[in-house]
Amino acid sequence: MKKWLALLVALMLALAACGGDDAASDDGGTATDGGTTTDGGDSGFPDLGGREVTVGVENAYLPFNYIPVSTGEPEGWDYDAWEAICDLLNCTPVFVEAGWPAVIDQVAAGEIDTAADGISITDERKEIVDFSDAYMVVEQKFISQLDDDRFASADDVINDPDVIVGTQVGTTNYELAERLVGADRIQAFDQFAFAIQALITGDVDVVIIDDAAGLGYIGTNADQIATIDDGLQSDPLGFIYPKGSDLVNPVNQAIQELKDNGTFDDLGRKYFGAGFTITYDDIEEVG
Numbered sequence: 001m002k003k004w005l006a007l008l009v010a011l012m013l014a015l016a017a018c019g020g021d022d023a024a025s026d027d028g029g030t031a032t033d034g035g036t037t038t039d040g041g042d043s044g045f046p047d048l049g050g051r052e053v054t055v056g057v058e059n060a061y062l063p064f065n066y067i068p069v070s071t072g073e074p075e076g077w078d079y080d081a082w083e084a085i086c087d088l089l090n091c092t093p094v095f096v097e098a099g100w101p102a103v104i105d106q107v108a109a110g111e112i113d114t115a116a117d118g119i120s121i122t123d124e125r126k127e128i129v130d131f132s133d134a135y136m137v138v139e140q141k142f143i144s145q146l147d148d149d150r151f152a153s154a155d156d157v158i159n160d161p162d163v164i165v166g167t168q169v170g171t172t173n174y175e176l177a178e179r180l181v182g183a184d185r186i187q188a189f190d191q192f193a194f195a196i197q198a199l200i201t202g203d204v205d206v207v208i209i210d211d212a213a214g215l216g217y218i219g220t221n222a223d224q225i226a227t228i229d230d231g232l233q234s235d236p237l238g239f240i241y242p243k244g245s246d247l248v249n250p251v252n253q254a255i256q257e258l259k260d261n262g263t264f265d266d267l268g269r270k271y272f273g274a275g276f277t278i279t280y281d282d283i284e285e286v287g
Contacts, residue, residue: 045257046250048091053247055082056098056107056115059286060191061213063271064118065095066283077271078116081135084263085254097286100191101170104129110242114251118213120172120235130243133252134236135264138210140176142228143217145199154230157206161185166195166204173208176233180208192217193280200224210235212272217280 057065057078065076074095082093096112103115108128118138121131142165144151150160157163158180165181167173169188177186187204189195196217198204209217211227218225241247258264270276 045088045253048086048089048250050090050092052092052094053082053086054094054096054113056096056103056112056117058100058103058117059097060193060283061100061117062217062278062280062283063212063276064116066278067286068278068282069284070282072284077267078118080267080270081258081264082116084258084267085251088254088257089250100168104170104240107240107242113245114239114241114247116239118210118237119240121238122172122175125240128243129240130245130248131238131240132248133255134238135255135259136212136268137234137236138212139231140173140208140233140235141211141214141231142206142208143196143199143214143225144206144228145202146224146226148205151206151228154228154232157181157228163205164203166198166207167209168192168195172233172235173210177208180232196221196225196280208232 055078057074057076059065059067059074061076063077065074065078067074079095082095085091086093098106098112098115100117103112103117104119104125105128106112107115119125121134125131142151142154142157144157150163151157157165163181164185164187165177166187166189167177169190174186174188187195187198189198192207192209192213195204195207195209199207200221206228211231214227218227239251
């Protein structure tokens with residue numbers, strides 16, 4: 001397990017670079033109706049003038065965003081990352097609980113300024129929202145019951161017509177499962193937690209999930225489930241915005257700085273390393 005976690009941290013830190021938004025100026029100094037952006041002076045970063053930036057989160061997606069029962073206070077990678085971004089850009093993140101996948105449409109409609117929640121960058125989503133540069137890359141894998149000896153590899157899942165795959169609606173995990181096994185072999189759930197529970201009870205044979213999100217589920221149920229090592233697909237993750245948002249270029253500059261100065265490395269070790277022990281049993285249910 002420690003070796004697997006170390007590999008995941010290394011994968012996280014292999015940060016992909018995606019193009020910035022053409023609607024923003026090269027120096028991040030262009031403003032739209034969303035607010036004023038000025039040059040950052042000596043800091044070298046755009047100054048958002050202390051404006052509030054609403055950030056959509058699910059609060060049910062370890063380790064990105066969640067609410068521990070013990071404190072009742074939301075936390076996670078998304079929270080720390082956006083606090084660090086706003087420290088650089090002189091803004092205040094205001095986190096808004098939003099369901100999945102409705103949060104994408106809410107951002108597209110301009111109801112929320114941006115959304116975190118580990119959103120994979122896809123061409124289809126780019127049709128309705130703008131993306132930031134990628135802040136990390138995750139890998140999709142199958143999870144099976146620990147004592148299920150049918151699956152030595154991902155091909156064993158894909159090639160068995162009787163195997164049912166569980167996943168979450170509206171995700172790239174669902175899209176990949178559909179390509180690999182067809183819609184008839186998929187059982188989709190509103191939250192990954194429900195899919196994992198169905199796996200444990202035997203209602204589905206495997207679950208397809210990002211390895212980052214899978215950490216929390218396996219930590220909770222390490223005596224019952226495990227990943228199948230074969231990686232299925234690598235997905236870059238980015239923040240989303242309404243089309244033409246003036247936040248894209250400033251945040252891209254902040255993302256690059258947080259990569260360069262080691263902040264994202266630190267967050268990777270904090271939330272994706274062996275020291276992260278919070279499980280889904282430890283957090284509040286939402287929705």
